[in-house]
Amino acid sequence: MKKVLMGNHAISYGATLSRVQVIAAYPITPQTQVVELLSEIVANGELDAEFIKVESEHSAMAACIGASAAGARAFTATSSQGLLLMHEVLHWASRARLPIVMANINRAISPGWTIWTDQNDSLSQRDTGWMQIYTADNQEVLDSIIIGYKVAEKVSIPLMIVLDAFVLSHTYEPVDVPDQEKIDKFLPPYKPKIKLDPEDPHAFGGLTAPNIYMEFQYNHQQAMMEAKKIINEVGKEYGDITGRYYQNLSPYKVDDAEYVVITTGTISKTTNIVVDKLRDSGVKIGNLRIRTLRPFPSEEIYEQLKGKKKVFVIDRNISFGNTGIFFQEVKASLYNTDIRVPIFGFVTGLGGRDVTPELIEEIVNIGIKNEKPEEEVIWMGVKK
Amino acid sequence: MLELRLHGRGGQGSVVASKILADAVMKSGKYVQAFPEFGVERRGAPVVAFVRIDDKPILLKSKIYTPDHLIVLDPTLIEAINITEGLKENGIILINSEQHPSEFKFDGKFRVMTVDAKRIAIKYRLGSKASPIVNTAILGAVIKAIPVTTMDYLVEAIKDGVPVKIEENIAAAKEAYDSLIKGE
Numbered sequence: 001m002k003k004v005l006m007g008n009h010a011i012s013y014g015a016t017l018s019r020v021q022v023i024a025a026y027p028i029t030p031q032t033q034v035v036e037l038l039s040e041i042v043a044n045g046e047l048d049a050e051f052i053k054v055e056s057e058h059s060a061m062a063a064c065i066g067a068s069a070a071g072a073r074a075f076t077a078t079s080s081q082g083l084l085l086m087h088e089v090l091h092w093a094s095r096a097r098l099p100i101v102m103a104n105i106n107r108a109i110s111p112g113w114t115i116w117t118d119q120n121d122s123l124s125q126r127d128t129g130w131m132q133i134y135t136a137d138n139q140e141v142l143d144s145i146i147i148g149y150k151v152a153e154k155v156s157i158p159l160m161i162v163l164d165a166f167v168l169s170h171t172y173e174p175v176d177v178p179d180q181e182k183i184d185k186f187l188p189p190y191k192p193k194i195k196l197d198p199e200d201p202h203a204f205g206g207l208t209a210p211n212i213y214m215e216f217q218y219n220h221q222q223a224m225m226e227a228k229k230i231i232n233e234v235g236k237e238y239g240d241i242t243g244r245y246y247q248n249l250s251p252y253k254v255d256d257a258e259y260v261v262i263t264t265g266t267i268s269k270t271t272n273i274v275v276d277k278l279r280d281s282g283v284k285i286g287n288l289r290i291r292t293l294r295p296f297p298s299e300e301i302y303e304q305l306k307g308k309k310k311v312f313v314i315d316r317n318i319s320f321g322n323t324g325i326f327f328q329e330v331k332a333s334l335y336n337t338d339i340r341v342p343i344f345g346f347v348t349g350l351g352g353r354d355v356t357p358e359l360i361e362e363i364v365n366i367g368i369k370n371e372k373p374e375e376e377v378i379w380m381g382v383k384k
Numbered sequence: 385m386l387e388l389r390l391h392g393r394g395g396q397g398s399v400v401a402s403k404i405l406a407d408a409v410m411k412s413g414k415y416v417q418a419f420p421e422f423g424v425e426r427r428g429a430p431v432v433a434f435v436r437i438d439d440k441p442i443l444l445k446s447k448i449y450t451p452d453h454l455i456v457l458d459p460t461l462i463e464a465i466n467i468t469e470g471l472k473e474n475g476i477i478l479i480n481s482e483q484h485p486s487e488f489k490f491d492g493k494f495r496v497m498t499v500d501a502k503r504i505a506i507k508y509r510l511g512s513k514a515s516p517i518v519n520t521a522i523l524g525a526v527i528k529a530i531p532v533t534t535m536d537y538l539v540e541a542i543k544d545g546v547p548v549k550i551e552e553n554i555a556a557a558k559e560a561y562d563s564l565i566k567g568e
Contacts, residue, residue, distance in 0.1 A: 004418070165422075167422075171445075174415065266445040269444070270445045354447050355445075356446040
């Protein structure tokens with residue numbers, strides 16, 4: 001059924017359709033509506049789940065860890081400072097190989113105090129061992145939660161669905177809410193291979209001496225690399241039942257393009273408008289949206305960028321002292337390949353500054369005009 | 385693509401109005417997007433909400449700077465802020481007011497329309513007399529002034545989007561639809 005939903009409620013419906021069994025969350029703008037609606041859905045009996053009120057985000061994730069270890073499908077949602085407070089337990093969740101799914105609303109980090117969007121909160125968690133998927137509209141948000149559980153449970157790694165504050169979280173868009181029956185077939189109940197169970201006791205997270213610790217890390221990495229394939233397979237399976245297909249990458253008019261813009265999140269959608277406009281005036285340009293940051297789809301990016309003249313990466317984040325983070329990721333992934341084209345790194349839209357079609361067109365024109373980037377980071381729309 | 389900007393005050397239901405309108409437009413088969421001004425809202429303070437409507441999927445995710453039309457839920461805002469900022473020439477300014485459109489003067493070529501949504505809201509006991517909730521009433525006038533959907537779809541959207549006094553809200557929308565004053 002089609003409903004007009006804000007991104008936050010698209011998350012709530014995604015979690016409900018996934019029949020999550022434990023929800024533990026702490027409110028933070030702009031995420032609060034996610035758990036507000038979920039608490040109503042649980043209270044009125046539409047979803048059979050434990051709703052655990054906690055005193056912090058650290059505790060929210062800790063509760064999810066306990067629930068997931070006991071074999072329950074666990075869910076939480078947070079944003080910005082809340083995600084940062086979770087940091088320690090994020091590592092725990094992933095190294096315990098628990099398939100928790102979490103939604104993070106990308107909100108910039110304070111100070112100066114801010115509630116608006118950029119990606120530095122989730123990107124600070126890049127190396128916590130979680131999978132991360134960046135979404136671009138509310139339909140994708142809902143679908144990605146459901147797909148997320150199937151992927152997470154297949155590879156035993158937690159997964160973070162990421163969306164832009166306000167631009168998605170508080171924006172209403174038509175969203176198809178799939179039938180529960182259809183989703184039940186796609187996503188059967190979670191059956192862990194091993195769980196906390198008094199009838200069949202196991203010890204978890206015990207002392208892991210140097211003779212065995214490294215093997216756990218190796219297995220985690222192998223599972224992560226396997227997830228590249230699994231994300232595409234499960235995304236296709238979901239597409240076959242809903243008509244909406246999701247992969248690690250979402251290319252737009254990249255096939256015959258000479259120039260490729262690389263984008264993430266909602267900037268990608270606006271970029272498609274610019275691609276169409278420039279194509280009308282004869283510029284062969286495409287837009288490659290990266291959905292999956294971890295595992296990083298290096299091989300697929302290589303395939304998409306093979307034979308292109310130039311690449312322009314737009315980052316809504318900054319790694320102080322270096323560059324935008326997706327720019328680093330893309331460059332690093334290509335180093336040992338035969339692709340040797342100029343790659344430009346643009347930083348813009350921090351703290352919710354609007355990214356308009358005009359700004360994106362300006363970015364593309366800088367890239368096309370200059371033989372190679374004159375600066376390692378090109379700041380766009382900043383008052384210097 | 386059609387872009388609308390709604391001006392109200394915190395507590396009047398401007399954001400809910402944008403959502404109900406979006407729902408009514410979606411039900412008519414068009415594509416739509418609605419969003420508040422991204423920030424913190426306070427009761428009584430000026431609030432802005434936006435709606436985009438198109439026949440094809442809406443990819444644009446940036447803000448609205450040059451709306452086609454304005455919907456003003458609180459007429460006192462006309463004096464308080466530069467309300468016509470960015471408004472396109474010949475744009476409609478639909479105002480919740482008991483006054484005739486000719487009594488409003490704006491700098492620029494716009495089409496002023498009025499509807500006494502406050503009186504209608506009070507009549508149907510929507511909100512209190514001191515702070516009536518005018519959002520469903522004004523939507524009735526909106527779809528008459530800017531025919532982006534039908535009354536049938538608006539009625540359905542009100543049923544889905546209003547928590548209480550559904551019949552009263554529908555009656556208010558219908559009465560406002562019939563009492564829009566289009567000016568010159």
